Amino acid sequence: MIRALMIICALASAAFAVEPDEILVDPVLEQRARDISANVRCVVCQNEPIDSSNSAIARDLRILIRERLVAGDTDNEVYTFLVDRYGSYILFRPPLNAATLPLWIGPFLILFFAIFGACFAFRNTERSPKKLSSEEEANLQRLRDEDNA
């Protein structure tokens, strides 16, 4: 029973949304199509790439990407084609430009300020203790002498 379940699970994970009739004969082009599809957001089920989405529009987009690759488009031309129609929203890895700059450098800015703030906060506490003044030194010596006496 358990063995049967394990086999079912293993088979289930091997199920892809890419259907046999979509797959290109040329394995190199097919791999490029798969790589592009993995980076293109499905506009219906938005956190899923079209590569693994079962929606009709994702299938249309996969077929379209393959058609364009067969027609001789470069990867960038395919991405540009999609971005022209759907905006950079459709890419999981958005391009670096003025609009997406906060997205790309924001985390590093926050980290920078965190480190800066931490340094500032701990600056006083980590300073080594001051040396005793000669007066304090004399007092200490006197107390020690008294103990020993």
Add this chain to the structure above:
Amino acid sequence: MKRIWAFLPLLMIVVLGGFLGWGLNPNRDPSEIPSALVGKPLPEMVLPALAGIDNAGFVPADIAMHDLALVNVFASWCVPCRAEHGPLSELAAREGLALYGLNYRDQQADAVDWLNELGNPYLGIGHDEAGRAGIEWGISGVPETFILVRGTIVHRHVGPLVGEAATRPFLDALQKARMR
């Protein structure tokens, strides 16, 4: 100098609170996709007519003839389209708008039956059997409705035009489009 740092926690709360408040706004739809086609003309594409119905298909030039036109993306298999069909027909008739239809990923016979049953308010209907025009127009599903001023897309509405909440922003956009 030290005094300024005392306001830092307050500043952080304001920034973080503002961000979280923005996120909690019930009118914000996080799954809304910003349209890349607003401000652009319709993609050059010939949309063939549906067989079995009088409406012609259309090309972008047909739509550009009108100062103000609507293009409604619909399909007979789409339930919200059915709900939207009556109010949308009424709106187009009342406002005297040129309403075009894009029949998306549909069987011709089903679409014709659907129009015969519910009425046919469209000036022209383009049949997009393979969903290719849908991709060219950057749609994410049906129904969607575009407002066009002399052939340029000025607004895209996603979802059915039913009920006050959905219709109000659309009517506002229509009003703005009239001013152009």
